[in-house]
Amino acid sequence: MYDCFDLSDECNSTCEKRILKNWILQVLCWVMGVLALIFNSYTVFCGLKTLQDSGTRSMLTNKAMVSLIGSGDLFIGLYLIMLSFYDSFVYGNGFCRHQPEWYTGTACSILGVISTVGSQLSLFAMASLSIIRMHKLTFKKMSIPRPVNRNSVIKVGFLVTGIITASLAIAVTPLMPSLEEYFVQGMYYDPAYKVFIGFPNKEKHVKVLQAHYNTTNSNITMDLTWKQISDKVDGMFTQQHGLLSRRPVHFYGNDGVCLFKYFVRSDDARRIRQTIQNIADITDQKGDPVVWLMLGVNLVCFIIISVCYIVIYIQTRISSRRSGQRHNPERVRENRSIQNKITLIVATDFLCWVPFIVISGMHNLEFFDATDWYVTYAMIALPLNSVINPLIYEKTLAEFLGRKLGEVKRLIRLSISAVMSSVARFIQSRSEDIQSGNNDLDVIQMEHIRVQEDRELSNQVLAETENR
Template sequence: MEDGWECETFDPFSNELLCDGKRDCPLAIRNADQRRFNHDEDPRICAHRKHCPTTNDRLNIPQSKVCDGVLDCKDGSDETVVEISGKFRSKVCNGFIDCKDGSDEYSKTCTKQGRFNCSALNGAKMFNGFGDCSDWSDECPTKSSRANENVFSSRYELIANPVLRTVVWIMAFLAIFGNLVVMVTEMKLLVTTESQSASFQTNHLLVLNLSISDLLMGVYLLMLGVAGVQYSGDYCANDLVWRSSQRCISMGILVLLSSETSVITMVLLTAFRLYAVKNPFNAPYFPKLKIITLSIILSWTFSFTLAFIPLTSQFQHLFETKAWMKENPFFKSHVVDFSSMDTFMKRFVKFRHNFTINDSQTLDGTLLRVQNVYSWADFVDILEDYNYTELFDITGYLGYYSTNSVCVSKLYVTPTDKAWPYSLGIITLNFVAFMFVAVAYVWIYKRSAASGRQVNERARNARAEKQNQEMQKKIIRLVFTDFFCWVPISIMAFLNFGGTTVPPVIYAVSAIILLPINSSLNPLIYSNAPKMLYDRVRKRLRDVGRRQQPHDNRRVNVAVVAEAAL
């Protein structure tokens, strides 16, 4: 830096103040050759420093402060993409966001380099089944006419609706805690009660069984809530990983196992109560314990069978309709459906001369094998015979329990769904079960009321009337909850199958609220646990009141004595 700089105001000036980022000369400055500059921080003088366009305390900064991650210039120009491009070229448009605002990966910056911005995709790259973006945002963008097709999940969350996410945790707690209380209560009654009639054992064993089956629903809800937290923020990138996982399949099995065992237990409980009311003299002796035990075992066996049928290889072509494959040259998507694979395989074997095959296999024999394929495992076996499995790397399968992010089987089917007879059959079974329970309890109530009118008036007023009232309340609660849980699901399933489209939000509410809440409330309705808890709390409050009463009487007595003395 040359010497001889002086301010036009003739103020004292030292060369150390030149290009320090602050204006020290109020007016212009001249060098030894009398060349005039606007001020001591003029860009012509300080060309070796980064100039800050916006006027502030800092007119320029050292080049070492450019792209250091700190905004030194007031307008932030020292940390822009332009500056990064000059200093950190390798970090611009490299597919990773290095700037906090993502400006190093802006589409305007990266288009010139043949790259694209994932938040501004359109055309063929969207919804093509491939994760072109690292976060798979091209497959579930937030701004698109198809963004709301998935009623359960979103680009960021496994359960998109925050209200439903909260409901999952609340219902999980209520289902687990409530059913555990009922289980302990029922087991205690069965163990401690000395003289037990057959009807007593039947009622409490079936309620215990009902609480166990509904506890599984609580476990499912807890697992769903944990998964939501695990994938929160980047669910879309993990959608296929989650839905094809064994955990998701296990949760789907829990839902079906819990709901169907609950329905069957309700039917058994209603049937045995119906028998007891119709045959009151045989009720203390029938049914026998072995009949109840056998009924419970058969209910679980039937539910297990229903839950595991979709996983059997014989029916895989109906239930596991899609496979998740890594990128291959034959399909345009990572997700390949069973029918597309079947069509491809028939063409594949016809052009077998392009591949290596075993000499013992003939074209007709191979075509016969393809025509008799019923599972993805059969496809894999054929591909192994051709030694060509490396191009068909199947990562996972999407089936009956993988149609949505909450791992619930498809409730509302259409005739185009391959497994519609199975799903519609389960819905019909549940609807018929509810109708039986509702009609049976109405008959039980009427029969009980009629029996009450035939007994002695004094006994009727004392005990029979109270029992009838309790029965009436229980029937009203039962029919009310079942009606608003199972019947809407069944009716909407029938309407959807008939061609009436069910709104997507109704599907989400049915799967996350109606289905779990029904299973969670059943044991509380059937058992005496709520009443026992209420009586215990009421007794405690009454005891506290009695302890306080003597003190109040003492105060009254003291006041009376004082008044008499006066």
């Protein structure tokens, strides 16, 4: 059995040899990243360009939230492209030999922050937009749209700032040096020293330190801080050539894709929160409070989005019935369009978050080990909303792509029609050639028969002449 997180086993057929394990994920990462980057760049550009032209408060709020959603999804596209670049051009098949520098390096931390900020920014903005739309439709549907003023701009500014601040806080907090006791997973030491192999956590450090100092007393326990552990490790070696070099394994260095650490390993230091006197007393506290908090926040956001848009749909149906336009063909088309849009919003959010929340919960409750599903989530669940959201929230982009798809369909139909016409003309031409050939053959055969008859007639005449 291999321990793929222990660098003594990293280059084998079982452990990862690339950041993205197969060509399907590699292609999917590039495609989804490029699409998310293009679509959301257009959304953000259009939103910011028309933001100052907003004539009413609701229009200003809507454009600001849509731009914020596009910005978050733009970060996801940037994350996917950067990850693909490192996988394809920087490390390739030699990733297993460079895992230490990746897991402990700045690039992985930046990718983790970008992906976390992007996903939370988009999710918080979608939840806020759904609440604003539901409130306007439910409580202010008969009010006259109010023009933009200084107070409305300040309110929108506070809302945008709050969403951005919350997203950044979630992404950056695990990397703060003051919280390393909670978020640092282990240390990577100079490979020239064979005492610590791979990324030893606190448990492995305590075992080695107890063996070295020949003690099991309370001086060396899991209660030691990383600073105290580092001091005791330095005390194991002479200082003639300086201190032993080391790098902490940061919060996002849990997997090659550098995502927020929802899937906590069973031996992770964050799962060991009990004061102990002996290594055998280590207990598993069923996951990490930070993980449960984030899963709860994301689940609440999904519920808010779903409930708000369901209320919007119900209110729209009630309004149509009360106005007497329930059977109006144009109103029916509008209601069907709203229904399809709401269904798409709820369905994509469900597919993006609910299965992942359930799997993360089951993983942290130790029903099964879902650690290997990290890459699948990064390549499928994360980009799903990032590619579809621009088509939902940015009408001009959907219309543009609709026109282009229509042109492509017409071009395909014309091409097929032209090919079929060419084939038909070719078949007709061949048929005429064959028919013409058959006619020529009939003439030749008739001429041959006539010559034979003339020859037979001449022979008969000659025979009668000789008999006389």
